[in-house]
Amino acid sequence: MQVKCVICDIVENIEDNSPQAKKLRNKKTYMYLCQKCNERIKEKTLDRLSTGKFRLYKEKEKVDELI
Numbered sequence: 001m002q003v004k005c006v007i008c009d010i011v012e013n014i015e016d017n018s019p020q021a022k023k024l025r026n027k028k029t030y031m032y033l034c035q036k037c038n039e040r041i042k043e044k045t046l047d048r049l050s051t052g053k054f055r056l057y058k059e060k061e062k063v064d065e066l067i
């Protein structure tokens, strides 16, 4: 089946019987990320977790909302 990456809009072909394809068919909310974006996001998430920046960013967002 053809799937479109939600970040870069690249269209990729994945195996119809792959676990990923099944997920996409069953859950409408499941978002497909291409290999590139997947790795990029994984890196970013790990970065955030290791530096704690993610938590700080979320806290800043809350403060901005209050102002």
Ligand SMILES: [Zn+2]
Binding pocket: 005, 006, 007, 008, 009, 010, 033, 034, 035, 036, 037, 038
């Ligand atoms: Zn992508």
